[in-house]
Amino acid sequence: MGTESRHLSEHIDRPAQLVYEYAADPANLAHWAPGLGASVRLEAGRWLVDVPGGSAEVVFVPHNDLGVLDHEVHLPGGGIVHVPFRVLADGEQSEVVFTVRRMPGMTDAEFDRDAAAVAADLALLKEILETRPR
Template sequence: MESRHVSRVISASPHTVYEVAANIDTLPKWASGLAHSEVTRDGDLLWVDSPMGRVSLRFVAPNEFGILDHDVTLPSGVTVTNPLRVLAHPNGAEVIFTVRQLDLSDDEFDRDATTVGEDLDRLRSLVEDDNRARRS
C-alpha cells in the first residue's frame, strides 16, 4: 500500500484554516471528493452523499493541534481512516491530507490524489476569499 501526502499552503492562520475545515457545514463547499450535499448529523456521526454513495463520517474531537483525522464508512461497510492536518507555515498554514492506495489501481490512486488536491484548492479559496472579505 502506498501513501501520498497532498498539501496546500493557505494565507491564513492555522487557527482560521482549522475552524473553516472543521466546520461541518462548509464540507460541501470544498470537499467534493467527500460531500455532495448537506451533512446530516446523528450525534457525532455524520452522513453525506458522496461520489461513493451515502457514507458516514466521524471526525476526531475538536482539538488545539490542527488534527482533523476522520473515518469514512463506505456503503460496503469498509471504514477508511483519513489523516488530515493543519500545520503552521511561514506563509500562514499548510493543510496536509494523506491519501492511501488501499485497494485502488494506480490510476484510481492518482485520480484520488488529484481530487484531494482540487478539494484543498477549494478550501484555500474559501478561507482566503473570506479573509479578504473581512479586511474590506
C-alpha cells in the first residue's frame, strides 16, 4: 500500500504565472510558510531550513512553464521528503495544490497537524498575493 496523502488546495484571485513566480522564489517562504520558512537561508548556493536535528536542504525542480513547484527536503539524517506542489491556471485566477504525505510512524494527530499547517500556509499565500497591487 502506498503512502497516505491529502491534497490541499486554495483558489487565488491572481494569474497563475504571478502566483508561480512568487511561490517559486525560496526567499518568499519566510512570508507565506512561516513554520518552514522562518529559518530559510541561502548558504553556498543551497537553500537551507532548520528542522529538528539540524539543517535540511530544500531543492526545487527547475523553473518551468507548467506551474510545477515540486521540491525535496533533504533531511540531516539522509532521508528525503518528496513534496508535490502545483500552481494551476483557472481562467484569470489560479489554484495551488499541495500534497501532504503521511511520514512513516506518523500518528493521525501528527498527520492532521501537518495538513492544518499546510492549509494555513496556503491561506496566507492567498492573502499575501490577493492584497498585493495588481
